[in-house]
Every structure is written in C-alpha cells, then in structure tokens.
Amino acid sequence: MSQTDVITLPKVLGKVPEVVMNLPGLIKGSRMSKITDTTRPLGLGVAFEKVAANNPDGLAVIYRDRRYTYRQFNAWANRIADYLASIGLKKGDTVALDMENRPEFPATLIGCAKLGVCAALINTSQKGKVLTHSFNLVKPKA
Structure with missing residues (x-):
C-alpha cells in the first residue's frame, strides 16, 4: 500500500455524518430510556459512580x-443521597436547589441524581415574587 492509498482518520471522519459519530452514545441512551425499573437511578448518578470506580484517586474538583x-x-x-432518603425523599420527588457555584452544588446535584430525585435549579439572583413563583412552579418537597 502506498502513502497515497492510506486514508487518514480525519478524512474519513469528515465524511461521516455527525449522527453516526454519536451512535454509541445514542444506543446507550436508547437502552437507558427503555429501563422501566423505577427503583434504579439512571443518568448522572450512575455515570459518576462509574467514573469514580475507574479513577478513584483522580482529582474530581479543585476549588480554591x-x-x-x-x-x-x-x-x-452518597452521604447527601442518604440524607435525602432519610427525610423521606424518593425517586420522582423534586427538591429546589438554590446555591452559588461551589463544590456543594455538584455534590448535591449528584446526590439527588443517585436517589432519582429531580433537582430544580433555582437562579440565586431571584428575589421576592419571582423567587416565590420559581418555588411554586416546581413544587419541591425540600
């Protein structure tokens, strides 16, 4: 095979539609969307568990x-998920998360996801009637 016969990866990838490039993710998402077990959390919680298992000593967060x-x-x-479960929250419930950007924010978000609880992210700059409306809109249990 001569150098002119070699097809480089960028040339091939440029001709493949983006949908085909994302096919493994689409298949995985399709499989996950068909899971009907209401006791099994999916998504962010499961993904973070896998990352933590594969790279337990790697740096996840650096903050100040x-x-x-x-x-x-x-x-x-996991401790946050345990706490949420201890106060009676379960999969399908909603909590309002009104927090500035700091490590507690993704830890709480992942804890909610592990339990299957929906975290409604509330804009921290909201006040008064707008803030009340946001809380009333999502009807959080916590």
Missing part, C-alpha cells in the same frame, strides 16, 4: 484551597 478525589466526592454525594 480544597481538592476532592473522585472517591471523596462520590462518598460526599
């Missing part, structure tokens, strides 16, 4: 002077 490995961050999210 704090550093969290995937193992530590996953344990933190």
Whole structure:
C-alpha cells in the first residue's frame, strides 16, 4: 500500500455524518430510556459512580484551597443521597436547589441524581415574587 492509498482518520471522519459519530452514545441512551425499573437511578448518578470506580484517586474538583478525589466526592454525594432518603425523599420527588457555584452544588446535584430525585435549579439572583413563583412552579418537597 502506498502513502497515497492510506486514508487518514480525519478524512474519513469528515465524511461521516455527525449522527453516526454519536451512535454509541445514542444506543446507550436508547437502552437507558427503555429501563422501566423505577427503583434504579439512571443518568448522572450512575455515570459518576462509574467514573469514580475507574479513577478513584483522580482529582474530581479543585476549588480554591480544597481538592476532592473522585472517591471523596462520590462518598460526599452518597452521604447527601442518604440524607435525602432519610427525610423521606424518593425517586420522582423534586427538591429546589438554590446555591452559588461551589463544590456543594455538584455534590448535591449528584446526590439527588443517585436517589432519582429531580433537582430544580433555582437562579440565586431571584428575589421576592419571582423567587416565590420559581418555588411554586416546581413544587419541591425540600
């Protein structure tokens, strides 16, 4: 085979529609969307569990002077999920999350996802009637 016969990956990829490039993700998403077991959390919680298992000592979050490995961050999210379960929340319930950007935000979001609880993200700049409307709109249990 001569150099002119070699087809480089970028040339091939440029001709493949984007949908085909995303096919593995689409298939995985399709499989996950057909799961009907209401006791099994999906999505972000499951994905973070897999990442933490594959790279437990890797840095997950660096924030100011704090550093969290995937193992530590996953344990933190698990504690949050346990707490939410202890106050009676279950899959399908909604909580309102009104928090500035800091490590507690993704830890809480992942903790909710692990339990199957929907975290309604509330804009922290809202006040008064607009904030009340946002809370009333999602009807959070916590």
